[in-house]
Amino acid sequence: EAQVTQNPRYLITVTGKKLTVTCSQNMNHEYMSWYRQDPGLGLRQIYYSMNVEVTDKGDVPEGYKVSRKEKRNFPLILESPSPNQTSLYFCASSLISRGGRYEKLFFGSGTQLSVL
């Protein structure tokens, strides 16, 4: 089944304790990205990647790191989490749009992170 898999689904941690949220897709998508969703705000892009070893900042990259060593995986790293990073996080992937055809974004089921 084609899907984007995020783990863990729920995570509670304490300020300053490094954590990684994993994201994997099985659709051979070039594009992958991370978003956070907060109450009253639309999803906001954290980082995105157009292909292996190619990553770029989104609108809210502060406090986050990513890596794209393999095409299928795009982990999100919080080196020193803070309470303001408490949020619902989504990973998404898609094919690169070509020839005027725009590709669907496929989202994972989300990771609810609480930083105490």
Add this chain to the structure above:
Amino acid sequence: KNQVEQSPQSLIILEGKNCTLQCNYTVSPFSNLRWYKQDTGRGPVSLTIMTFSENTKSNGRYTATLDADTKQSSLHITASQLSDSASYICVVSAGPGTYKYIFGTGTRLKVLA
């Protein structure tokens, strides 16, 4: 500033009724506009994608319209079902060749039996 605004914020309708959700955007340059459905606690799922040259697109009981001149879009749901209860999110992609997506805050729809 690139923005996507949706209205209403929330909506309650009876099963079987139709409804229309609105999306206004100020995104430039404009590439495409998407509607997503997000069930509570789940990731968004794509409903439609439209470019500036398309003014209507359907997906089953969902029909999206786009007026690129007035920068407005609507999502019409026909013969609503209980399973339509969800948030509906309007997303605008800024500029060809970029992958910047500006998300609206969504309209929360509740369909009652």
